[in-house]
Amino acid sequence: MLMDLFFDSVRTEKKIRQHFHRFMQSIHARLAELSGKTDPLSLVVSELERDYDLICFDEFYVEDIGDAMLLGRSLEKLLASKVKMVFTSNIKPSDLYMGGLQRKSFMSAISAIENHCEVVCLESVTDYRLRELEKSGIYFSPIDSEKINSFNELFLQLSKGTNSGPDAIDILDRKIAFEDSANDIIHFSADVIFNSPRSSSDYIELSREFHTIFISNLDVIEEEDTARRFIAFIDECYDRNVKVIFLSNPLPNEIYTGTRLADKFQRTLSRLTEMQSNDYLQGRHKG
Known part of the structure; x- marks a missing residue:
């Protein structure tokens, strides 16, 4: 700010x-x-x-x-x-x-x-982004008008009115469409991030660049390639302490309905749970 x-x-x-x-x-x-x-x-x-x-x-x-x-x-x-x-x-x-x-x-x-350079140490007791995340929560489910409004309002609160609107970001010489962006905060649709061809390298770049990532319109995942992308995305965000905000129809334990990746997805669920904790939210983004 x-x-x-x-x-x-x-x-x-x-x-x-x-x-x-x-x-x-x-x-x-x-x-x-x-x-x-x-x-x-x-x-x-x-x-x-x-x-x-x-x-x-x-x-x-x-x-x-x-x-x-x-x-x-x-x-x-x-x-x-x-x-x-x-x-x-x-x-x-x-x-x-x-x-x-x-x-x-x-x-x-x-x-x-x-x-x-003049080095200035800014000590703040309160991180306004942490305060808003703790107050609002970071997983909005199921998708209804109330959850949509809360999700969008949280983005506006964190962006402080500096949001750009829809556009595309260049990641590894490929364009990825986003719904909104503001400095180190970005909002993608789940379809763009998980249902389109993506590699771990894409998620590495996104997790390095953005402090907070909003994902909207997440639905049940049945297809294995989509599940692998979701797992890879969460892994990279978790490793770099990215705050991930979901607007989702399924609850976390209902996201993946397949069987082949069930064991791997259990670790992802564990990480999703930890990513909602105050300790995680208070952690520094490792950009």
């Missing part, structure tokens, strides 16, 4: 706000396009300097060695440029990429942050 207010208040058209993971994907892609050029990284920084006065990053979190090595070389260039940069993170700079491979190569990025 604080980032929303800050970003909206800055009076320049040359500004961008992105989830950090998506920004790094775009940098890797641009470097690939510039391969063969002399010092492509400096070219990318020059392009950013030309296009933006302000870059805001949501959820600055580094776990990928490729990102870590690139940041070690590039962040000092970016921070020393005329572009102003603002980060939100659940991790203080000195603890970034802790325990990661070749972390020594990343230390220059940490030094650049500490030298060029």
Whole structure:
């Protein structure tokens, strides 16, 4: 919410706000396009300097060695440029990429942050998103007008009026249609996420990028491929502590009616139960 207010208040058209993971994907892609050029990284920084006065990053979190090595070389260039940069993170700079491979190569990025940025620790007793989730619940079933209204109202409360409406998101060079989105919150229909061809890689990217995922119009799952996608989706969201909100006709123990994956689905049910607990809801998103 604080980032929303800050970003909206800055009076320049040359500004961008992105989830950090998506920004790094775009940098890797641009470097690939510039391969063969002399010092492509400096070219990318020059392009950013030309296009933006302000870059805001949501959820600055580094776990990928490729990102870590690139940041070690590039962040000092970016921070020393005329572009102003603002980060939100659940991790203080000195603890970034802790325990990661070749972390020594990343230390220059940490030094650049500490030298060029003012680090502000924001302590809050209450997480407004947690408060709303605890109050409203995260599993709305069965689907009726009351549940639909509650589900939609929760999305509006969490998005604080910054929602975009229906569109599509680019995940691994494929478009995935969504019902609504707001920064690190997104709403998909169950049909798009589970009944269309999807891989675990899609779910990994979604769980890295979004703090909260709303899934609407979930029905009973009989088909095995659909059940496998559902299991994979829950596994990835659980591993990254994504908050998943369902608008569903079946209750959790009624979702899968097949037999072949019954044992696997028991673990999924256990995870769905845990994902509704206060301990899980209070956990940090591992984006």
